[in-house]
Amino acid sequence: MSRFAYVNGQYLSHHNAAVHIEDRGYQFGDGVYEVVLLIDGKMADCEGHLKRLQRSLDELSLSSPVSDAALRQIMNRLIRLNRLKTGIIYIQITRGVARRDHKFPQHSHPSLVMTVKHLSVNTGQQLAGKSAITVPDQRWERRDIKTIQLLPNCLAKQAAAEQGAYEAIMVMADGTVSEGSSSNVWILTGSGQLITRQANEAILNGITRRSIQRIAAERQLEIIERPFTVEEMMAAKEVFVTSATSMVTALTQIDDKQIHEGEVGLIATALKADYIECIQVGE
Ligand SMILES: Cc1ncc(COP(=O)(O)O)c(C=O)c1O
Numbered sequence: 001m002s003r004f005a006y007v008n009g010q011y012l013s014h015h016n017a018a019v020h021i022e023d024r025g026y027q028f029g030d031g032v033y034e035v036v037l038l039i040d041g042k043m044a045d046c047e048g049h050l051k052r053l054q055r056s057l058d059e060l061s062l063s064s065p066v067s068d069a070a071l072r073q074i075m076n077r078l079i080r081l082n083r084l085k086t087g088i089i090y091i092q093i094t095r096g097v098a099r100r101d102h103k104f105p106q107h108s109h110p111s112l113v114m115t116v117k118h119l120s121v122n123t124g125q126q127l128a129g130k131s132a133i134t135v136p137d138q139r140w141e142r143r144d145i146k147t148i149q150l151l152p153n154c155l156a157k158q159a160a161a162e163q164g165a166y167e168a169i170m171v172m173a174d175g176t177v178s179e180g181s182s183s184n185v186w187i188l189t190g191s192g193q194l195i196t197r198q199a200n201e202a203i204l205n206g207i208t209r210r211s212i213q214r215i216a217a218e219r220q221l222e223i224i225e226r227p228f229t230v231e232e233m234m235a236a237k238e239v240f241v242t243s244a245t246s247m248v249t250a251l252t253q254i255d256d257k258q259i260h261e262g263e264v265g266l267i268a269t270a271l272k273a274d275y276i277e278c279i280q281v282g283e
Contacts, residue, residue, distance in 0.1 A: 004081040006074050006114040008065075011081060019111055025094030028102070029149035031111075032056035033092040036075070037244045037279070039121055041085055044244065044279045046072070048207040052146060053091065059145045062095055065110045078116055087118040088245060092148060119245070123276050127264040129252030130166035132241075134230055135159055137170035137178045144201045156181040167241055169233075169254065176227035178202050183241035183249070184209040187233050188267050195232075198225035208242040208275070215274045221267070238265030248272035 003014035024030035034053045037044040050068050057064055066074070075089050092113045098105035122128070138152040156168035160181070168181040177185050178197065184206040186196045194216055199205035216223050233239055239251040239259050250268040252259050 003116075004078060006078055006112070008111055008113070011077065014115065017113075017115075019094075019113065020097045022097050022100060023094055023111055024096060024098060024105075024108070025092065025111065025148055027100055029147060030060070031092055031094030031148045032060065032062065032146050033090065033148050034146065035244045036089045036091070037087075037121075037247070038079065038084060038089060038116075039086050039123065039276065039279050041079075042279050042282055043075075043089075044275075045207045045211055046075075048210060049091075049244070052205070052207060053093070056146045057093060059142070060095075060147070061104070062093065062110060064093055065112050074112075074114055078114055082116045082118075084116045084118060086121050087116055090115045090117065094148070121247070127248075127250050127269050127272060129250045129262065129264045131164070131253035132167040132169050132180070132239075132251045132255075133160050133163050133165045134171050134177075134255055135168045135181075137172050139170070142201055143178070143203055144199070144205060146204055153181040165253075166249070167251070171230055172202070172227075174227075175229050175231075177230060177233055179204065179206075180241045180243070183243035183246055185233070186212075186240050186242065187228055187236035188238035188265065189232075190235075190237050192222065192237075194221050194223045194267070195228050196223070196225060197227050206242055206244075208244055208247065211275060211278065212242050212248065212271055215271055215278065219270065219274070234259075238267050240265075240268040240271075247275055 004011050005014045005017035007017050034049045036049045094111045096108040096111045098108040135156045160168040170178045172178050188194055234257045241249050248271050250264040252262045
Protein backbone atom coordinates (compact mmCIF):
# COMPACT_ATOMS: atom_id res chain seq x y z
CA MET A 1 0.00 0.00 0.00
CA SER A 2 1.38 3.45 -0.86
CA ARG A 3 2.17 5.73 2.04
CA PHE A 4 1.33 9.41 2.10
CA ALA A 5 2.91 12.31 3.92
CA TYR A 6 1.79 15.91 4.33
CA VAL A 7 4.29 18.63 3.42
CA ASN A 8 3.33 22.31 3.48
CA GLY A 9 -0.16 22.05 2.03
CA GLN A 10 0.32 18.93 -0.09
CA TYR A 11 -0.36 15.24 0.41
CA LEU A 12 2.56 13.52 -1.30
CA SER A 13 3.74 9.99 -1.74
CA HIS A 14 5.93 9.27 1.29
CA HIS A 15 8.74 8.27 -1.04
CA ASN A 16 8.88 11.70 -2.71
CA ALA A 17 8.03 13.89 0.28
CA ALA A 18 10.83 16.37 1.02
CA VAL A 19 11.68 19.81 2.35
CA HIS A 20 14.33 22.20 1.05
CA ILE A 21 17.97 21.72 2.12
CA GLU A 22 17.94 25.17 3.70
CA ASP A 23 15.01 24.42 5.94
CA ARG A 24 16.10 25.57 9.41
CA GLY A 25 14.98 22.26 10.84
CA TYR A 26 17.58 20.51 8.71
CA GLN A 27 20.26 23.19 9.20
CA PHE A 28 19.86 24.05 12.90
CA GLY A 29 17.27 21.71 14.43
CA ASP A 30 15.17 24.87 14.67
CA GLY A 31 11.78 23.25 15.12
CA VAL A 32 9.41 21.33 17.35
CA TYR A 33 7.39 18.14 17.06
CA GLU A 34 4.68 15.96 18.54
CA VAL A 35 3.83 12.27 18.38
CA VAL A 36 0.21 11.19 18.82
CA LEU A 37 -0.78 7.57 19.34
CA LEU A 38 -3.74 6.08 17.48
CA ILE A 39 -5.31 2.85 18.71
CA ASP A 40 -8.10 1.20 16.70
CA GLY A 41 -8.82 4.56 15.08
CA LYS A 42 -8.93 6.49 18.38
CA MET A 43 -6.38 9.21 19.09
CA ALA A 44 -4.83 9.25 22.55
CA ASP A 45 -4.62 12.63 24.32
CA CYS A 46 -4.79 14.61 21.07
CA GLU A 47 -5.77 17.83 22.80
CA GLY A 48 -2.87 17.58 25.26
CA HIS A 49 -0.40 17.04 22.42
CA LEU A 50 -1.70 20.00 20.44
CA LYS A 51 -1.54 22.22 23.53
CA ARG A 52 2.05 21.19 24.21
CA LEU A 53 2.88 21.79 20.54
CA GLN A 54 1.61 25.36 20.93
CA ARG A 55 3.65 25.78 24.11
CA SER A 56 6.83 24.54 22.39
CA LEU A 57 6.18 26.91 19.47
CA ASP A 58 5.66 29.84 21.85
CA GLU A 59 8.88 29.07 23.74
CA LEU A 60 10.81 29.36 20.45
CA SER A 61 8.83 32.37 19.13
CA LEU A 62 7.65 30.22 16.26
CA SER A 63 4.19 30.36 14.81
CA SER A 64 2.15 27.52 13.42
CA PRO A 65 1.33 27.88 9.73
CA VAL A 66 -2.17 26.49 10.37
CA SER A 67 -4.84 26.64 13.07
CA ASP A 68 -5.47 23.78 15.51
CA ALA A 69 -8.66 22.94 13.63
CA ALA A 70 -6.73 22.69 10.35
CA LEU A 71 -4.07 20.60 12.06
CA ARG A 72 -6.73 18.13 13.20
CA GLN A 73 -8.17 18.00 9.68
CA ILE A 74 -4.77 17.23 8.21
CA MET A 75 -4.21 14.53 10.84
CA ASN A 76 -7.54 12.92 10.03
CA ARG A 77 -7.00 13.07 6.29
CA LEU A 78 -3.55 11.51 6.63
CA ILE A 79 -4.99 8.75 8.81
CA ARG A 80 -7.60 8.02 6.13
CA LEU A 81 -5.16 8.18 3.20
CA ASN A 82 -2.80 5.78 4.93
CA ARG A 83 -5.64 3.59 6.27
CA LEU A 84 -4.01 3.89 9.67
CA LYS A 85 -5.83 2.07 12.46
CA THR A 86 -3.11 1.67 15.06
CA GLY A 87 0.15 3.58 15.00
CA ILE A 88 1.53 7.07 15.44
CA ILE A 89 1.04 10.45 13.83
CA TYR A 90 4.19 12.57 13.68
CA ILE A 91 3.83 16.37 13.43
CA GLN A 92 6.81 18.67 12.88
CA ILE A 93 6.94 22.43 12.55
CA THR A 94 10.20 24.21 11.76
CA ARG A 95 11.05 27.86 11.18
CA GLY A 96 11.08 27.16 7.45
CA VAL A 97 13.46 27.87 4.62
CA ALA A 98 15.90 30.76 4.86
CA ARG A 99 19.45 31.62 3.82
CA ARG A 100 21.72 30.00 6.39
CA ASP A 101 22.26 32.42 9.28
CA HIS A 102 22.02 31.59 12.97
CA LYS A 103 19.70 34.42 13.89
CA PHE A 104 16.03 34.15 13.05
CA PRO A 105 15.18 35.19 9.48
CA GLN A 106 13.03 38.30 9.15
CA HIS A 107 10.76 36.63 6.65
CA SER A 108 10.30 32.91 6.62
CA HIS A 109 7.29 30.70 6.45
CA PRO A 110 7.19 27.86 8.99
CA SER A 111 7.25 24.36 7.48
CA LEU A 112 4.64 21.83 8.57
CA VAL A 113 5.31 18.17 7.92
CA MET A 114 3.21 15.22 8.99
CA THR A 115 3.74 11.48 8.61
CA VAL A 116 2.13 8.38 10.06
CA LYS A 117 3.59 5.01 11.00
CA HIS A 118 1.75 1.72 11.43
CA LEU A 119 2.64 0.07 14.74
CA SER A 120 1.47 -3.07 16.43
CA VAL A 121 0.53 -2.08 19.96
CA ASN A 122 0.18 -4.64 22.70
CA THR A 123 -3.26 -3.87 24.11
CA GLY A 124 -3.49 -7.18 25.96
CA GLN A 125 -3.30 -7.64 29.72
CA GLN A 126 0.09 -9.29 29.56
CA LEU A 127 2.93 -6.75 29.69
CA ALA A 128 6.37 -7.76 28.51
CA GLY A 129 9.08 -6.48 30.86
CA LYS A 130 11.89 -4.58 29.15
CA SER A 131 15.43 -3.70 30.08
CA ALA A 132 17.17 -0.34 30.34
CA ILE A 133 20.62 1.07 30.89
CA THR A 134 21.60 4.26 32.73
CA VAL A 135 23.56 6.95 30.87
CA PRO A 136 24.66 10.51 31.74
CA ASP A 137 22.15 13.17 30.69
CA GLN A 138 24.05 15.30 28.18
CA ARG A 139 21.23 17.57 27.04
CA TRP A 140 20.66 21.34 27.22
CA GLU A 141 18.74 22.99 30.02
CA ARG A 142 15.37 23.44 28.27
CA ARG A 143 14.25 19.83 28.04
CA ASP A 144 10.67 20.96 28.61
CA ILE A 145 10.51 22.14 24.98
CA LYS A 146 9.85 19.30 22.56
CA THR A 147 12.42 20.35 19.96
CA ILE A 148 13.62 18.21 17.09
CA GLN A 149 17.20 18.50 18.41
CA LEU A 150 17.48 14.96 19.69
CA LEU A 151 21.14 14.06 19.24
CA PRO A 152 21.85 13.29 22.94
CA ASN A 153 18.64 11.24 23.03
CA CYS A 154 19.70 9.37 19.88
CA LEU A 155 23.16 8.66 21.36
CA ALA A 156 21.54 7.38 24.56
CA LYS A 157 19.07 5.16 22.69
CA GLN A 158 21.85 3.85 20.45
CA ALA A 159 23.93 2.94 23.53
CA ALA A 160 20.89 1.08 24.89
CA ALA A 161 20.36 -0.74 21.59
CA GLU A 162 24.02 -1.76 21.45
CA GLN A 163 23.56 -3.41 24.84
CA GLY A 164 20.31 -5.08 23.81
CA ALA A 165 18.26 -2.76 26.03
CA TYR A 166 14.96 -1.09 25.27
CA GLU A 167 15.51 2.31 26.87
CA ALA A 168 18.29 4.53 28.20
CA ILE A 169 17.57 6.24 31.51
CA MET A 170 19.32 9.57 31.73
CA VAL A 171 21.04 10.54 34.95
CA MET A 172 21.88 14.11 35.91
CA ALA A 173 25.19 15.23 37.43
CA ASP A 174 23.64 15.14 40.94
CA GLY A 175 22.85 11.42 40.60
CA THR A 176 19.11 11.85 40.11
CA VAL A 177 17.18 10.41 37.18
CA SER A 178 15.82 12.96 34.74
CA GLU A 179 13.89 10.80 32.25
CA GLY A 180 14.25 8.18 29.55
CA SER A 181 15.67 9.01 26.12
CA SER A 182 12.08 9.10 24.83
CA SER A 183 9.96 8.54 27.93
CA ASN A 184 9.25 9.62 31.51
CA VAL A 185 10.38 7.36 34.34
CA TRP A 186 8.31 6.27 37.35
CA ILE A 187 9.12 4.19 40.41
CA LEU A 188 6.89 2.49 42.94
CA THR A 189 8.50 2.36 46.39
CA GLY A 190 8.23 -0.54 48.81
CA SER A 191 5.74 1.53 50.81
CA GLY A 192 3.49 1.99 47.77
CA GLN A 193 4.33 5.56 46.78
CA LEU A 194 4.37 6.30 43.08
CA ILE A 195 7.20 8.73 42.34
CA THR A 196 7.98 10.64 39.17
CA ARG A 197 10.11 13.72 38.71
CA GLN A 198 8.25 17.03 38.84
CA ALA A 199 7.78 18.71 35.47
CA ASN A 200 10.09 21.68 35.16
CA GLU A 201 12.81 22.56 32.67
CA ALA A 202 14.72 19.33 33.49
CA ILE A 203 12.27 17.03 31.71
CA LEU A 204 9.66 16.93 29.01
CA ASN A 205 6.26 17.02 30.66
CA GLY A 206 4.91 13.89 28.99
CA ILE A 207 1.30 13.94 27.91
CA THR A 208 1.08 10.24 28.78
CA ARG A 209 2.69 11.07 32.14
CA ARG A 210 -0.16 13.49 32.85
CA SER A 211 -2.83 10.96 31.89
CA ILE A 212 -1.19 8.32 34.06
CA GLN A 213 -1.09 10.77 36.97
CA ARG A 214 -4.83 11.27 36.61
CA ILE A 215 -5.50 7.54 36.32
CA ALA A 216 -3.26 6.75 39.32
CA ALA A 217 -5.08 9.39 41.35
CA GLU A 218 -8.41 7.78 40.43
CA ARG A 219 -6.97 4.52 41.73
CA GLN A 220 -6.16 6.38 44.95
CA LEU A 221 -2.47 5.76 44.61
CA GLU A 222 -0.21 8.18 46.43
CA ILE A 223 1.71 10.16 43.79
CA ILE A 224 4.76 12.18 44.71
CA GLU A 225 6.49 14.44 42.21
CA ARG A 226 10.15 14.72 43.13
CA PRO A 227 13.57 13.75 41.83
CA PHE A 228 14.80 10.26 42.77
CA THR A 229 18.29 8.80 42.68
CA VAL A 230 19.54 5.82 40.71
CA GLU A 231 19.93 3.95 44.04
CA GLU A 232 16.26 4.55 44.88
CA MET A 233 15.24 3.37 41.43
CA MET A 234 17.31 0.20 41.73
CA ALA A 235 15.68 -0.56 45.09
CA ALA A 236 12.14 0.16 43.83
CA LYS A 237 9.35 -2.39 43.80
CA GLU A 238 8.38 -1.45 40.27
CA VAL A 239 9.92 0.81 37.61
CA PHE A 240 8.12 1.78 34.44
CA VAL A 241 8.28 4.37 31.67
CA THR A 242 5.49 6.25 29.94
CA SER A 243 5.29 7.82 26.49
CA ALA A 244 2.86 8.08 23.58
CA THR A 245 4.56 5.21 21.78
CA SER A 246 5.20 2.90 24.73
CA MET A 247 2.14 3.89 26.82
CA VAL A 248 3.17 2.18 30.08
CA THR A 249 6.16 -0.12 29.80
CA ALA A 250 7.55 -1.99 32.78
CA LEU A 251 11.31 -2.16 33.24
CA THR A 252 12.35 -5.43 34.83
CA GLN A 253 16.10 -5.03 34.41
CA ILE A 254 18.23 -1.87 34.70
CA ASP A 255 21.97 -2.22 34.09
CA ASP A 256 22.88 -5.38 36.05
CA LYS A 257 19.99 -5.17 38.50
CA GLN A 258 16.72 -7.07 38.26
CA ILE A 259 13.66 -5.09 39.31
CA HIS A 260 10.82 -6.94 41.02
CA GLU A 261 12.73 -10.19 40.49
CA GLY A 262 12.41 -9.71 36.74
CA GLU A 263 8.60 -9.81 36.83
CA VAL A 264 6.21 -7.12 35.56
CA GLY A 265 4.44 -5.51 38.53
CA LEU A 266 0.73 -5.19 39.24
CA ILE A 267 0.65 -1.39 39.26
CA ALA A 268 2.25 -0.98 35.81
CA THR A 269 -0.13 -3.62 34.47
CA ALA A 270 -3.19 -1.94 35.97
CA LEU A 271 -2.21 1.57 34.84
CA LYS A 272 -1.65 0.39 31.29
CA ALA A 273 -4.99 -1.39 31.15
CA ASP A 274 -6.76 1.73 32.48
CA TYR A 275 -4.96 3.95 29.99
CA ILE A 276 -5.96 1.77 27.04
CA GLU A 277 -9.54 1.79 28.27
CA CYS A 278 -9.48 5.62 28.45
CA ILE A 279 -8.25 5.77 24.83
CA GLN A 280 -10.89 3.31 23.68
CA VAL A 281 -13.73 5.22 25.29
CA GLY A 282 -12.26 8.52 24.06
CA GLU A 283 -11.49 10.15 27.43
C1 LIG B 1 12.60 12.97 26.29
C2 LIG B 1 11.17 12.53 26.38
N1 LIG B 1 10.58 12.51 27.59
C3 LIG B 1 9.31 12.10 27.74
C4 LIG B 1 8.55 11.68 26.65
C5 LIG B 1 7.12 11.24 26.85
O1 LIG B 1 6.24 12.20 26.34
P1 LIG B 1 4.78 11.80 25.82
O2 LIG B 1 4.14 11.03 26.92
O3 LIG B 1 4.12 13.10 25.58
O4 LIG B 1 4.98 10.98 24.59
C6 LIG B 1 9.13 11.71 25.37
C7 LIG B 1 8.35 11.30 24.20
O5 LIG B 1 8.80 11.33 23.09
C8 LIG B 1 10.46 12.16 25.23
O6 LIG B 1 11.05 12.21 24.03
